[in-house]
Amino acid sequence: MNEVARQLEAFDPPPRVFWIDATNFDLPPKGDAVEYLAQYGGATILEKRQAINCAMQLAQPLGAARGLGDLIEDAITGKRKAIPWPWPALGRLTKAPMPGTITCECGDPGASKSFFLLEAAWYWHKNGVKVAVCELEEDRAFWLNRALA
Numbered sequence: 001m002n003e004v005a006r007q008l009e010a011f012d013p014p015p016r017v018f019w020i021d022a023t024n025f026d027l028p029p030k031g032d033a034v035e036y037l038a039q040y041g042g043a044t045i046l047e048k049r050q051a052i053n054c055a056m057q058l059a060q061p062l063g064a065a066r067g068l069g070d071l072i073e074d075a076i077t078g079k080r081k082a083i084p085w086p087w088p089a090l091g092r093l094t095k096a097p098m099p100g101t102i103t104c105e106c107g108d109p110g111a112s113k114s115f116f117l118l119e120a121a122w123y124w125h126k127n128g129v130k131v132a133v134c135e136l137e138e139d140r141a142f143w144l145n146r147a148l149a
Contacts, residue, residue, distance in 0.1 A: 005062045018059035025055070071100075086123035118147060 005017050022031040025040065036055065041048040061069070074080035080099045085091040096103040107113045117133060124131040135143050 009063050014063060017062040018056065019062055020055050020059045024058050083124060083129055084127075086120055114146065 001019070005019075008015055008017050022029065022036075025031070025036055027035055027039070037048055037051060040051040040054070042051065060066070071080065082091070082095070082099065083097045085094075085096075094103075105113050105117060114135065121131045121133050
């Protein structure tokens with residue numbers, strides 16, 4: 001199915017493709033539309049149409065829109081939100097770190113980039129944000145000493 005969906009995305013214009021999870025309908029693992037309609041479609045065309053509409057309400061879009069609905073819903077419920085900087089003006093001016101983004105910190109040697117990051121990480125940790133820092137220079141003892149400073 002995924003390979004067929006990728007091939008369909010190459011069409012111009014691409015068709016709308018949806019994924020319907022068979023486990024939502026108590027169908028066998030390789031259940032298909034025929035089995036779905038036999039189980040839920042009723043006897044008339046109208047009942048079959050209603051059953052298809054019901055399945056489509058649970059369908060997930062594939063292609064460019066894949067996952068967009070989940071991202072929006074997570075933002076609405078607060079599950080997905082920006083991590084606040086310790087310095088509010090920085091957050092307003094940069095919009096970083098936003099979910100799903102990578103934030104790079106750049107500057108000359110000795111410009112206090114590492115201390116900046118450690119202070120932000122400490123602030124996030126104190127406020128219940130899970131955080132990990134991976135410094136790519138020196139060794140663990142060096143960084144523990146800097147953290148103590």
